Amino acid sequence: MRNAGSVDNKEGSMSKNVRARLTLLVGVSLAAVIGLVASGSALGDAGQSCGTVTLNENGWAGSTANTYVAKYVLEKRLGCTVRITKITEVPSYQAMADGKVDAVLEDWGYPDQFNQYVTRQKTVVFAGSNGLTGHIGWFIPRYLLNKYPQFKTWRGLKGREAIFRSPESGSQGMFVGGDPSFQQKDKELIEALDLDFRHVTAGGYSAQVARVSQLIKQRKPVIMYWWTPEYLNAHLNLVEVKLPPRFKGCSDVGAGGDVKKYRCAYAAAPLKKLFSKEFAQSGSPAVKFLRNFKWPSNDAQNLVGKWIAGDRMKPDRAAERWIKANARTVNAWLR
């Protein structure tokens, strides 16, 4: 803030000249903008039977795989124009209600939002499963299971929690928690199963991956909140620790939905596709295709996800490669 206090007033007011110039400048630029808009809107809308479809891509590799595979088919086979937005999960419900996003191809379940937008308001429409089964659980690296075969189930963990010690967990074992946007009830599970773990939040997805992959590279013991499908599972070579489906002391808190007593392990759930009401009723050929869009297996999506996020292939190219190799599946979507 040099000299700000010592401004003298020799030439205090803005000269008339400057002002006139400013007015001119504003006028000219306004005219330019208006002209531009007129020309721009005349240019838009080439007029195709399918029109523009807006897909929302979420912040994980699997979602990118869905979006770009669908985009390729929509553009190359149905002649649609595809727009991709990257709105985070919960706001994307309102985006669909407003008709600003046409479809979300992988929803992991937000019970409150689903109840309000889909069940009650019907501004968002449930469009079937995308063929994947989402499953959340506790995972450990395979080398650890080889060393301690009893870690196959949660009972094997009992009394051996200290193996998972870290600087911040003291004498307890460290349990690495997940991204704040994911459904979690691990603190409750640890308490209900009476395990001596300290729940440590690693932060968002990228931070958890960073933290855990350093531990795995060093072949240290680690136990964490994780899920399938996820392309990194093959790379990190993870195996699941079996949690009891039902156990005294567990309750369904955090999972939302109906409270069935004693339910423990996370329930496996088919991942959902959601459409905006407007899009679902539009009669566009894209609606039929996206309703049919279904991965043959979790592995299929993991493969495309790995090409994109692991091998850094351009998403468009990864989609093309998979579609060319799986023409029969794709043709079935279009029937």
Add this chain to the structure above:
Amino acid sequence: MAASIAATETAAPTTVVTHRPWWRGKLVQVAGIVALMYVGYRLRPLEYPWPERLEWNALSGHLDEFQIWLIDERNADERNVVFGAFDAFATFVDNLVSWFTRLLLWLTWVGTTVAGTVIALRFGGWRAATWVTGAFATFALTGLWAESMQTLALMLAAVGLSLLVGIPLGIVAGLSNRFLKAITPVLDAMQIVPTFAYLIPVVVLFSVGPGAAVVSTMIYAIPPAIRITALGIRRVPVNTVEAAASVGATRGQVLSKVQLPLSRRTVLLGVNQTIMFALSMVVIAGLIGGGGLGDVVTSGLYSNPALAILAGVAIVVMAMALDRSTEAVADRTDPAHVHPTPESRKRLQLATVATVVGIVAVVALAKARGAAAIYPETATAQEWLLARVQAVLDYVQDPTTIVFSFTEPVGNFIVVELVQPLMQFLVEAPWLTTLLGVTAIALVVSGVRPAVTTFAMFAVIGAVGMWEPAMETFAQVLVATGLTVLIGVALGVAAAESNAVSKVVRPVNDVFQTLPQLVYIIPFVYLMPISYVPGIVASVLYAFPAVVRLVERGVRDVAPESVEAARAFGATRRQVLGKVKIPLAGDAVMLGVNQGIIMVLGVVVIAGLVGSGGLGYLVAQGLQRGQFGLGLLASLAILALGIALDRVTQTGRRARKEAIT
């Protein structure tokens, strides 16, 4: 300058304090209180967490119900007229941004670059033009031209609208003490409450897209515009205003002919800060449809971290180019320093005409030769740059390197020896001990009213059921603030003493103020894979620039007479610095501490996303799991913590108004 005035005011009592017996010093009293708190903690650890009877548990549910009601109203078939108004505004901004984007693309990449450069050259001079060219070159070489243009358009709209609202309100705040007093807490809240907390309400009212992104950016970027404009108006010397009034000028005339022209420079500096604040929001605005570089950062984090880093660099370069060129324009057109003669005026007019003609000619030529809207992908250096950045990332992610063998133990040490003991102390101490202890410290350091506020704020934290996570966050904020002040004061003093240091420090400051934290902090997690440390590093790096600036200015502003006097008595340079300059700049340093805390609190959510837990994680959870009540209450706790800490360090508050400049 207000800071130096305040400094001379407090200089006198400081000298009195030195004559008091040592045990009456504030520092000793604070240490005594902390010792008592520690005794309380050792006697009864873990036995008295915040009592559930003092929690208002239903509040979170009420807030959730409110959100459900709001969304139902919003999506009802017969929509309330209020929502129509919000919609209209959002549509207007959406259109504005898309006009800007189309304009930038319509000009073609050649045209945009030339137009930007020539305009910067005409109004800002060579240096500004170089910055602008450099910025466009960066967008081109990183292969992020389209995304950069989208972000540029978004920022033009956000900054323009922020100023449109901020400057008039700032003028009113400059003229009316009452208005300033009323608006200050609102501005504080706008800056401290994490953006994540109001992202959902913004989406409910304004839907998603550029409109919503601009609104959430404005909430963060308007406060500096208001504060600095008000400051500019207030700095106009009283006698000048009185002189104008005495020759019969009306209030309107005084404002338009005296106060506004004289505060012009300060107001333009406010424009600078508005730009910086707006650009620090690019990534978060991307979450609700802002698009552009923000999206590249978010998706890059999981699919291509090197690309996220390139996008981060593009954001920083954009911020610096905008900052340097607006500053140059402010300098070159300052009526107090530029005295145009008729000839020079004519020359400038010709130059303007030449600029316009030149731009039109270049655009016409570019269009005729078929230049593309977007810089051609084949000519970028993206692959080359990505490979270089990736090489660095690969090194960072390798736990067998010598660097890792150093960083990992350091990180562990910080957590085990520094953060965790403090956290344990704050979380496990009986709640009443902490509550009364903090209040007593506020009483000793700042006085009765701040103490009452502090008590109330900590009580609010407990009442909304956030005591434990808030204490976790509090411990980390204390450690981060300590480090921030340490680094900030050291660098600030060095920069004030040496112009060379100052020249190096300034761009470093700008980089850390605008580089999205996630871009560099995720790679950092690989180096120190442990909770809390990455979050603390992110907070320190974001907050220390503000402290450096304030301390540097404080030390530079020490009255030259005092320095002369000390020199006349034969003081060495070090003695002058240690015995005269730093003590006299004490107020600026306190102000630095105060600002440091506010900035550290601004990073709490990001810290939560890299393993700090506490309130930040809960705020993120509130947004991302759609738990509005939870997110809002955690944000409220952050705000309460901010207000309390602000009051405790409020020795520097008088000069607070200019804090952000």
